[in-house]
Amino acid sequence: MTTLRLVVVDDHPVVRDGLRGMLGTQPDFEVVGEAAGGAEALTVVDSVRPDVVLTDLRLPEPSGGTLIRLLLERVPGVRVLVLTTHDTDSDVLPAIEAGAIGYLLKDAPREELFRAVRAAARGETVLSPSVATLLLARVRPRHPLTETQLSAREREVLALVxxxxxxxxxxxxxxxxxATVKTHLLHIYAKLEVPDRASAVSAAHRRGLL
Known part of the structure; x- marks a missing residue:
């Protein structure tokens, strides 16, 4: 069994302690570091080279999208999973554009969090329902498109998924x-009116696209 190395970043000690305890219940998780702010997070992540970083957005600087970009520059290949209470446009969009692999809210059930960490480690995008709805609303065309209007590139992405x-x-x-793959997936979700990759594959099979 592969052990996933995790770093927890949050400016509230109680939250960090709670996440460390919760994640520690899983035999394939190991919390190898934690940080209370952006600068500390960069140092810790650079030192321990984790598989996944779980981070809040509003932290002592650097924070938000800036922190995510810096983390990915410091440790190429690390997955950044946002875990926060904020799901507004001004929080979600910069985080996703900066390269976050997923975006969960802190009220997510623990099993959902565990699944999200494992999916993030595999390189799969994970979004809370409210965040997925927000992003779909941003990319959904004004006039609904049919499945036959998937672009050639979108069909290629869907086939590989x-x-x-x-x-x-x-x-x-x-x-x-x-990042381009993520953008194509969001467009596919919007056109097929589904919330995630599994649903997109299912819908594509139903409609004879695959």
């Missing part, structure tokens, strides 16, 4: 960035 490829593997296969 259906094969079980991660975002990174899909990006490598198509010679595009992971």
């Amino acid at each position: 259906a094969q079980g490829r991660t975002n990174r593997e899909t990006a490598a296969a198509l010679f595009i960035s992971e």
Whole structure:
């Protein structure tokens, strides 16, 4: 069994302690570091090289999208999973654009959090329902499109996702960035009117796209 190395970043000690205890109940998780702010997070992550960083957004600087970008620059390949109480446009969009692999709210059930950490480690995008709704609203066309109007590239992305490829593997296969893959997936979700990759694959099979 592969052990996932995690770092927890939150400016509230009680939250960090709670997350450490919760994550520690899983045999495949190991919390290898924690930080109370952005600068400390960069130092810790650079030192321990975790698989996944769980971070709040509003922290002592650097924070938000800036912190996410810096983390990804310091440790290429690390997955940044946002865990916060904020789900407004001004919080969600910069975080996703900066490269966060997922965005969960702190009221998520613990089993959802565990699944999200494992999915993030595999390179899969994970979004709270309210966040997915917000992002879909931003990319959904004014006039609903049919499945036949998926672009050629979107069909290629969907086919690779259906094969079980991660975002990174899909990006490598198509010679595009992971961020571009995420954008294509959001457009696919909007066009097929589904919330996630599993639903997109299911809908594509139902409609004869795969």
